[in-house]
Amino acid sequence: MKKITIIFRHAPHGSAKGREGLDFALLSASFEQEVSLIFADEGVLNLIPQQAPETIGAKDFLAAFKALPLYDIESVYACQQSLADFQLDESALAIPLDVKTPKEIGELLTQADEVFVY
Template sequence: MKKVCIVFRHSPYGTTTTREGIDFALLSASFEQQVSLVFCDEAVLHLLPNQQATLAGSKDYVSVFKAFDLYEIDTVLACKQSLETLGINQHELAIDVQIAEAVAISAALADADEVLVF
């Protein structure tokens, strides 16, 4: 089984980058690849609940995050430093994620057969 790690770095809205990454993750998982996700930098903002994507002219894809379990995407990491920089607490997040230090994120990247950055 191929291990794929997808890293999200960009803030919500304004581009379709994150949506493309999520679509790729779900597609990869449906073909029985082991997918792990990493949210860092401004991408941790995607994890906040009650976003109103339509006001920014985007489609709501954040609700898709709740389908990660159905696709057996078990490893979802959020960068601890990014959360702290943006003043976000773990209990404020819309989905259950693992808060990870840089060392753990580096280990996840090293363990993957393929790493994609969105």
């Protein structure tokens, strides 16, 4: 079983990167790969609850992040510095996750067989 780490670095709307990253994560997990997710930089904006992407003509793929446990994706992390940069509080995020320092995230990346950035 491969260890796949997917890093979300882009804001959720304005491009398809976030949706594609989530689709790839769910697909990989359905093939019994060990999948970890890391939200960093603008990617932490994917974690803000109650977004209304329909107002800009986008689909609400963010609700699908709540399905991660159904796919046995339990290793979900956010960058502490990125959360601070956007003044986001861990307790107010849409999904449960662990907050890691940039150094700890670097250590997680060394454990992955494959790393994909979206």
